[in-house]
Amino acid sequence: MKNSPIIALDFASAGDAYQFLTPFEQSLFVKVGMELYLQEGPSIVYKLKEMGHDVFLDLKLHDIPNTVGHAMKGLARLGADLVNVHAAGGVAMMIAAREGLDAGTAAGSKRPSIIAVTQLTSTSELQMQQEQLVQTTIDASVVHYAELAKTAALDGVVCSVLEAKKIASVCGEEFLRVTPGIRLAEGEAHDQVRVATPANARILGSSHIVVGRAITKANDPVQAYETILKMWEENA
Numbered sequence: 001m002k003n004s005p006i007i008a009l010d011f012a013s014a015g016d017a018y019q020f021l022t023p024f025e026q027s028l029f030v031k032v033g034m035e036l037y038l039q040e041g042p043s044i045v046y047k048l049k050e051m052g053h054d055v056f057l058d059l060k061l062h063d064i065p066n067t068v069g070h071a072m073k074g075l076a077r078l079g080a081d082l083v084n085v086h087a088a089g090g091v092a093m094m095i096a097a098r099e100g101l102d103a104g105t106a107a108g109s110k111r112p113s114i115i116a117v118t119q120l121t122s123t124s125e126l127q128m129q130q131e132q133l134v135q136t137t138i139d140a141s142v143v144h145y146a147e148l149a150k151t152a153a154l155d156g157v158v159c160s161v162l163e164a165k166k167i168a169s170v171c172g173e174e175f176l177r178v179t180p181g182i183r184l185a186e187g188e189a190h191d192q193v194r195v196a197t198p199a200n201a202r203i204l205g206s207s208h209i210v211v212g213r214a215i216t217k218a219n220d221p222v223q224a225y226e227t228i229l230k231m232w233e234e235n236a
């Protein structure tokens with residue numbers, strides 16, 4: 001799996017995603033989320049893989065263990081490099097997800113890596129406390145979810161940059177810390193709450209960054225990508 005910034009292809013159609021990708025000359029690490037996948041289905045994953053890109057299929061499964069296990073068995077056949085679930089589904093659900101992926105991965109193929117969403121990067125500590133009735137700090141909640149994901153033998157978590165270092169120290173350097181909520185210093189946060197720059201992400205312990213609008217809505221997306229890539233690589 002590549003380590004370059006993961007570009008969130010939050011587009012309404014495959015056509016829009018391909019048009020966006022056309023000026024890029026290198027093979028990328030891209031993310032297909034609900035918006036694109038629910039319109040295009042498995043073909044978008046096949047096509048992006050054929051084009052030579054690594055694919056994070058960001059469907060954030062969250063259901064009873066039996067349902068998630070069977071869904072993951074099917075998703076394993078799509079050829080994505082990275083998939084995810086919500087840690088809030090619990091340890092049994094995360095184990096079922098991983099076992100489903102194992103069962104669906106063809107003999108001799110590498111199973112996709114699987115990570116768990118902790119607290120969404122759009123969630124603030126106050127919102128978590130008031131709406132989820134979780135009476136602790138957001139850091140403690142995120143690290144707790146990471147420990148549950150580790151117990152379920154997942155490969156890592158989705159978290160914000162602000163929790164990445166603590167997770168690495170508790171769960172180990174090999175445990176993935178995939179961090180959305182990435183913004184350039186001068187960029188708008190939009191709906192994100194726990195945000196950081198690509199340079200700080202690297203310094204503070206992210207293993208991968210996910211970047212959507214800072215690239216896809218830029219006047220020159222290739223240049224925006226190159227700037228972010230440089231900030232990410234320079235601070236390694």
Ligand SMILES: O=c1ccn([C@@H]2O[C@H](COP(=O)(O)O)[C@@H](O)[C@H]2O)c(=O)[nH]1
Pocket residue numbers: 008010033117119120121122158159180181182190192210211212213214
């Ligand atoms: O906690 C999470 C989990 C997933 N995401 C996804 O990442 C991108 C971020 O897009 P931006 O435009 O850079 O804000 C988006 O696809 C989300 O679904 C997240 O932001 N936070």
